[in-house]
Amino acid sequence: MTERNRTDKLEAPSNAIGKILSFIRERRYQPSERLPSERDFAEKFDTSRGAVREALAALETMRVIERRPNSGIYLRKIEESSIDALVLYAESGVPFEAKEIADVMEVRRMLEGQAVRLACTRRTADNIREINAILEETNKRLSKKQSIEREDEAFHLAIFSATKNDILLRVARSFYELSRHRRKVYFADHSRGRQSYEDHCAILEAIEERRVGQAEQQMNAHLSRTGEAWQALLAYIPQVACRLT
Amino acid sequence: MTERNRTDKLEAPSNAIGKILSFIRERRYQPSERLPSERDFAEKFDTSRGAVREALAALETMRVIERRPNSGIYLRKIEESSIDALVLYAESGVPFEAKEIADVMEVRRMLEGQAVRLACTRRTADNIREINAILEETNKRLSKKQSIEREDEAFHLAIFSATKNDILLRVARSFYELSRHRRKVYFADHSRGRQSYEDHCAILEAIEERRVGQAEQQMNAHLSRTGEAWQALLAYIPQVACRLT
DNA sequence: TCTGCCAAATTGGCCAAACCAGTCCTTTAG
DNA sequence: CTAAAGGACTGGTTTGGCCAATTTGGCAGA
Structure with missing residues (x-):
């Protein structure tokens, strides 16, 4: 019951990565704490050291762990870990907080209006x-x-793409990646999808006609509506959010 | 003459990662093109398949490559690759463009003022x-x-941290990581460092006294000065930018 | 000549056993 | 009591092998 053929998010959770990740979470390891050795992991998961090392290499580039030669494997602070690691966390069953939604919407207001x-x-x-x-x-x-x-993600990223600012597009991409799981929950409701679609159409029209003020206003309205819908969603069924995937 | 003991950027370029990366760049591989097999790489670099596989695992999580079982290793689009990969690229000898600077400054204006x-x-x-x-x-x-x-990076990230918006902090982190190499070039000149320091002091003072308008104004002034300094830098010695490290 | 099929080669994924070069701690000899 | 010797770890690396799936090429039959 650990995982199925859902290898379309990150291409190679390779099994071992997920195992190590959930091992870390279950045992409640603290930052800078030393994890079991490669050999221990291999034995624990009934696999080979090579497979473990490969997973560790991946986790190291995600900055989840740090490998110190002749010493051991150490857990790093969660804030240091890369976005990919957070996505992996979020993908299955991590707690889901209202503050994160508020933070996301605040950043969207900062970026997307401009x-x-x-x-x-x-x-x-x-x-x-x-x-x-x-x-x-x-x-x-x-x-x-x-x-x-x-499609919602594609729409908003396409707008960022139209700014012709590659750095901005990159930042936006990592930002949207970060909130992908939340978006999945949000659009589970069909009516929210319809509302977004109408908002998007209005925004596109304004962009096409190069009406700067109107475009910004439409975008702000869209983000406000989305924020309110989120509040409503969280107020009534906060626990649903975790279980949906 | 490929590399020295500069293992302080990403903790484990592990040699093989860098070798594969420069191999890809030298041979001018195109996106979605098929790279040599693991066994070929091992032979080419005179190393073992295990070491190659570990490097490939890292490159895969950086989304530089894609490994298809029973088929081969394929290069992905540069835009898809993670920030870590770009940092690795930038760290040694990639062309350096004025538009990137302009893009970076535009994003900073969008984010840091608010x-x-x-x-x-x-x-x-x-x-x-x-x-x-x-x-x-x-x-x-x-x-x-x-x-x-x-210290410049730390100062600006500390401001993001003071917003108490974890998502924003995360976005800012990845953004600053992305432009770290350019920052290194910028602060090679001492006078630019002094100017930044004075700006930073003024900004801190405004934040401490909670003068919202003044803080924003100081920040905008700081970013304007930085942008102008960049323009001057690029206008006179564009080629220096690449060589500095 | 064209078609269809089967076997060999090649691929990534994986495993096992070993050696190295360090670190750290215990034991032992002085 | 001190300092040297030893052993028990650690991650890093190599070698050599097996597996399952895909690709490939040649051979047989129509």
Whole structure:
């Protein structure tokens, strides 16, 4: 009951990574604490040292652990760990807090209002075509009662892309990756998907016509609605959030 | 002449990671192109398959490559690769463009102006103490004519930390990581360090006294000065930027 | 000539046993 | 009591092998 064929998030959880990760969480290891040795892990998971070392290499680049030669493997602070590690954590069963939602929405307000302004002035015809295609796909999925979490992410990232600021796009990508699990929960409700779709259409129209003020206003309205929907979601069924995947 | 004992950036370039990375770059591989097999790499680098596999595991979590079972190893798009991979690239000898600087400064303007406002209202006494300590260290290093790139990063991240928004802090961290190499180049000049220090002191004062408007204004002024200094730097000695490390 | 099938080669994934070069701690000889 | 010797760890690395799946190529039949 540990995992199934869900190898479409990170391509190689490779089994061992997940095992080590949940081992760390279950045993409540503290930062800078020393973990079992490679050989212990291999024995514990009934696998080979090579497989363990490969997983450890991955976890080290995610900055979850630190390997000190001739000493041991040490757990690092959670804040130091990379986004990929957090995604792995979030993907299955980590507690889910209202403050995180509020934080996410605050950052979105900081970034997306200004991004949409830039997008208005710098967009090309290609950008419009791309966003249009995304919205069509959104509509298609909505009419089939499917979740649109990926299309929502694609829409917002396409706006960042239209700003022609590669650094901003990169930051936005890692940000959206970070909140991907929450988005999955959010769009489990069909009506929230419909509302987002309508908001998106209005935003695209403003960008296409290069109405800077209107675009920013529409984006702010969209984010406000999303924030309120989140509050409502959390107020009534906070425990549902964890179980959905 | 490939590498020396510079194992203080990412903890385990482990030699093989760097070798594979420069191999990819030298041979000008294109995205989605198939790389040599694990066994080929092992032979090429005169090492074992296990070492190669460990490096590949790391590169896979950095999303530089994709390993398809029973098929091969494929190069992914650069835009998909993680920040760590970009840092590795930047660390040694990648071209250096003015647009990147402009992009970075644009993002900083988007984020830090609002962040400093939040910091004013939400800061605790601890935040002030922390920032003060950073500024003291900055001053100490300046009087010893040392570069302050780490202290500069610490100062700005401490402001993000004072906003009490963990998501924002995380985004800012990855952002600063992304531009770490450029910062190293920037602070190679001592006078730019002094200017930043003075700006930082003014910003801290405003945050401490919770003067929201003044803090934002100081931050904007600081970012403007930094942007201009960058322009000047790039205009006169663009080629120096690449060679400095 | 074209088609279909089967076997060999190649791939990544994995395992086992060993050796190295350090660190740390205990034991032992002076 | 001290200091040297020894052993028991550690992560880092190599070698050599097996597995399952895919790809490939050649051979047989139509």
